[in-house]
Amino acid sequence: TPQTRPVVLIAEELSPATVEALGPDFEIRSCDGSDRESLLGAIGDADAILVRSATKVDAEALAAAPRLKVVARAGVGLDNVDVKAATQSGVMVVNAPTSNIVSAAELAVALMLAAARHLSPAHAALKNGEWKRSRYTGIELYEKTVGIVGLGRIGVLVAQRLSAFGMSVIAYDPYVQAGRAAQMGVRLVDLDTLLAESDFMSVHLPKTPETAGLIGADELARVKPSLVLVNAARGGIVDEEALYDALKTGRIAAAGLDVFAKEPCTDSPLFELENVVATPHLGASTDEAQEKAGVAVARSVRLALAGELVPDA
Ligand code: MLT
Numbered sequence: 001t002p003q004t005r006p007v008v009l010i011a012e013e014l015s016p017a018t019v020e021a022l023g024p025d026f027e028i029r030s031c032d033g034s035d036r037e038s039l040l041g042a043i044g045d046a047d048a049i050l051v052r053s054a055t056k057v058d059a060e061a062l063a064a065a066p067r068l069k070v071v072a073r074a075g076v077g078l079d080n081v082d083v084k085a086a087t088q089s090g091v092m093v094v095n096a097p098t099s100n101i102v103s104a105a106e107l108a109v110a111l112m113l114a115a116a117r118h119l120s121p122a123h124a125a126l127k128n129g130e131w132k133r134s135r136y137t138g139i140e141l142y143e144k145t146v147g148i149v150g151l152g153r154i155g156v157l158v159a160q161r162l163s164a165f166g167m168s169v170i171a172y173d174p175y176v177q178a179g180r181a182a183q184m185g186v187r188l189v190d191l192d193t194l195l196a197e198s199d200f201m202s203v204h205l206p207k208t209p210e211t212a213g214l215i216g217a218d219e220l221a222r223v224k225p226s227l228v229l230v231n232a233a234r235g236g237i238v239d240e241e242a243l244y245d246a247l248k249t250g251r252i253a254a255a256g257l258d259v260f261a262k263e264p265c266t267d268s269p270l271f272e273l274e275n276v277v278a279t280p281h282l283g284a285s286t287d288e289a290q291e292k293a294g295v296a297v298a299r300s301v302r303l304a305l306a307g308e309l310v311p312d313a
Pocket of ligand 1: 052053074075076077078100281283284285
């Protein structure tokens with residue numbers, strides 16, 4: 001069938017604002033990007049594809065998409081897009097690098113507070129009819145030291161929020177200058193110092209060959225046993241086996257986890273531990289972040305399909 005309007009394929013659930021921002025110029029179709037057959041069946045006609053985290057836009061998917069001009073990811077990372085393969089086939093890749101940074105930062109703080117106050121087991125016990133006040137005595141964030149691993153857009157927001165809790169904030173980030181960090185009231189340190197001094201730690205890095213396994217058994221051997229560790233960035237930056245051992249043996253106190261090495265993840269041994277509070281990659285899952293991400297990628301797709309320059313953010 002001849003197509004008059006370019007086809008925009010929405011491969012995951014995106015905010016309704018996305019379709020609105022795309023406007024009337026496109027034929028909008030949808031598929032279940034997490035289902036390979038559904039994706040490969042639909043991508044053949046697509047001029048643009050919009051995804052979140054569940055759709056693997058890899059070399060095979062790109063090869064099945066001869067008309068494709070742009071891959072848009074409604075989020076910060078590009079983990080599920082083969083950018084190199086896309087570039088080689090002349091397909092533009094866009095994302096929404098600031099859309100969900102506040103939401104990600106807020107979830108990291110939520111996980112930190114939840115872990116510090118045993119919210120998850122206390123909640124489960126109460127709903128189970130148990131009123132156990134002494135069992136769930138927690139600790140304050142106030143006057144503790146938090147180590148931010150990765151002082152980028154999200155790490156900075158976490159640092160600001162935790163400063164307001166009266167925490168002393170240190171950070172490890174080889175790409176940030178000490179002066180810039182100091183302006184925000186953050187002391188830049190090396191990883192060893194951060195590991196030794198942190199009462200709480202929160203990871204805010206992209207996953208790359210350098211960051212995968214950055215926090216492993218060696219690192220966890222050097223932290224305070226009272227450490228509360230949060231990862232709402234990417235699974236596998238904190239080695240899951242090493243983390244499990246550290247939590248199980250009391251080498252560290254607790255963890256708050258939103259991301260896992262392999263997702264979806266429903267049967268991790270970590271889930272058996274009472275000192276783990278876990279969520280299913282919800283960092284970006286707010287009305288506000290999804291609206292911002294959807295509108296941002298819709299705009300980029302409009303520009304890309306009109307053959308115009310797509311600005312960075
Ligand atoms: C991101 O990279 O921004 C998030 O992982 C996006 C998402 O949760 O879909």
